Amino acid sequence: MSVININRISKSYGKTTVVDNFSLNIEKGHICGLIGPNGAGKTTIMKILAGLIFQSEGELSFFDSGDLDSHRSRMSFMIEAPIVDPQMNAYDNLAYLSFVRGYPDIRRIGEVLDLVGLNNTGKKKCEKYSLGMRQRLGIALALLTKPEVLVLDEPVNGLDPEGIVEIRHILKRLSEEHSVTILISSHMLSELSELCTDFSIISHGRLIENISAPELMFKCRSHISLKTTDINRTSALLENKLSIHDYKVLHGEEIKIPGHLDQIEKISKAITDNGLVITRICEEGKNLEDYYLEKAGGSND
Numbered sequence: 199m200s201v202i203n204i205n206r207i208s209k210s211y212g213k214t215t216v217v218d219n220f221s222l223n224i225e226k227g228h229i230c231g232l233i234g235p236n237g238a239g240k241t242t243i244m245k246i247l248a249g250l251i252f253q254s255e256g257e258l259s260f261f262d263s264g265d266l267d268s269h270r271s272r273m274s275f276m277i278e279a280p281i282v283d284p285q286m287n288a289y290d291n292l293a294y295l296s297f298v299r300g301y302p303d304i305r306r307i308g309e310v311l312d313l314v315g316l317n318n319t320g321k322k323k324c325e326k327y328s329l330g331m332r333q334r335l336g337i338a339l340a341l342l343t344k345p346e347v348l349v350l351d352e353p354v355n356g357l358d359p360e361g362i363v364e365i366r367h368i369l370k371r372l373s374e375e376h377s378v379t380i381l382i383s384s385h386m387l388s389e390l391s392e393l394c395t396d397f398s399i400i401s402h403g404r405l406i407e408n409i410s411a412p413e414l415m416f417k418c419r420s421h422i423s424l425k426t427t428d429i430n431r432t433s434a435l436l437e438n439k440l441s442i443h444d445y446k447v448l449h450g451e452e453i454k455i456p457g458h459l460d461q462i463e464k465i466s467k468a469i470t471d472n473g474l475v476i477t478r479i480c481e482e483g484k485n486l487e488d489y490y491l492e493k494a495g496g497s498n499d
Contacts, residue, residue, distance in 0.1 A: 199226045200262055201347050201379050202247065207256030209242055209403075216242050217253070218403040224381060224396070229373050231390040232383040234400035235494055240383040241278060242403075244351050247381075248275040260347075274345035276353060280336025284325035288316045288335050291324060292342055301343050310338040314368055330361035337368060348372065350382045354389050366393050387490035401494045416446070420483030422455040422462055427475040429453065439468055452478075 202224040209217040217239045224230045232240050245251045247258070249270060260269035282291045292307045311317040314334040319327075324335065333353050340348055350369075354362045370393060372378040384390050387397070397414060399406040409417075426432045429447060436442040436455070442465075445455045458465070459481055469476055484492070 200224065201226050201260065202381065203259045203262070204243070204247075205257045205259075207243070207246060207253040207258065209239075209246065209251070210254045216403050217246075219256070220400065220403065220405050222398050222405070222408065224379060226379055227373065227377055228395045229369065229380045229382065229393055230396045230398060231387075231394035232381060232398050232400060233387050233390065233490065233494070234383075234385060236385050238385075238400045238494070239403035240385075240400060241351050243400075244275065244277050244349055244381070244383065247273075247349055248277060250277065271343075272345060273347040273349065274340035274343065275349045275351075276336045276340045277349075277351045280332060280339060282324045282332065282335055282339070285323055287321050287323055288319050288338070291335065292338060295339055295342055299343060306342060306344070310341045313341065313371070314338045315364065328361075330357050330364060333357065333361070333365060334368065337365070341372070345378065347379045347381070350380065352383055352385070354384060362389055369393060386487075388486045391486050399490065399493045406493045414486075414489070416454075416456060418484055418486055418489050419456045420459060420481060422453075422458060422465065423478065423480050423482045424453040424455065424465070424469075424476070425451060425478035426469060427477065431472070432469060432474060435468060435472055435474070436465070439472075440465060454482075 200223055204220060204222040206219050206221050207217060208215060208219055220243060232243065234240050246253050249266065258266060260266055261272065263269055288311060289307060292310065293304065296304060296307065308317065314337050316331065316334055316338060324332065327335065337353065354365050357365065369380055373380060382390060394411060396410050398408050424432065429451060432453060433447060436445060442455060442458060445453050447453055462479065462481065466476060466479055
């Protein structure tokens with residue numbers, strides 16, 4: 199089931215286009231990372247989803263319905279910095295929001311504080327919280343009404359590695375134990391690489407690529423790149439002679455073999471011994487940041 203479907207939306211301010219013909223489909227239970235440089239249009243897309251601004255063109259649907267307002271009640275948003283009263287503690291901030299939202303079950307306050315690891319902060323005012331604690335409180339506020347979908351704008355921005363891991367564990371738990379679908383933005387692919395099931399890379403307001411986590415890992419994994427005079431015969435040889443099955447044929451002219459780097463001489467010999475000519479064989483691979491920078495093209499600032 200599709201919980202968020204974005205179909206060719208654009209947003210312009212005068213002659214400046216900040217989101218350009220962007221599309222994205224998020225399935226129930228998935229964690230989708232919206233990745234792009236600062237200024238790429240990520241926050242604008244999330245504000246459109248939240249109903250804070252409206253797209254200039256294109257269509258949205260939530261839970262396969264065009265009735266956006268009624269279905270937003272099933273969603274929660276943390277856009278930019280979490281809004282809290284710095285003079286109140288975590289419990290009182292949540293109690294106030296519970297009153298404003300008309301959510302009567304005050305037991306839920308303790309549940310979300312426990313979930314984000316703030317159940318022992320007592321009367322400590324939020325003005326004395328670390329950045330990581332404020333981000334976790336923002337997530338607690340978003341979780342108060344038991345949303346089915348959580349939209350988070352740069353929740354790990356500015357956090358140290360320990361804080362990033364904390365947020366990642368919280369979101370994984372929400373997905374795995376509470377079946378919450380999550381859309382999360384970041385300008386760093388590596389920050390979300392261990393969390394997301396899918397990635398949508400955006401630059402200058404335009405979609406660059408939608409890619410699943412397994413596809414991303416395959417593209418970034420070190421592999422042997424192989425071209426020969428007969429790709430079909432080469433594929434059969436890899437399977438029948440060398441018992442290599444985890445390869446991919448790209449565009450009918452190149453074979454990518456993940457791993458097996460220690461067998462490159464053995465593979466080369468088997469190919470030539472069977473009368474095939476190798477036109478290319480080499481080791482390739484890139485890390486996640488290289489892949490991201492190659493796709494996103496650097497910062498938009």
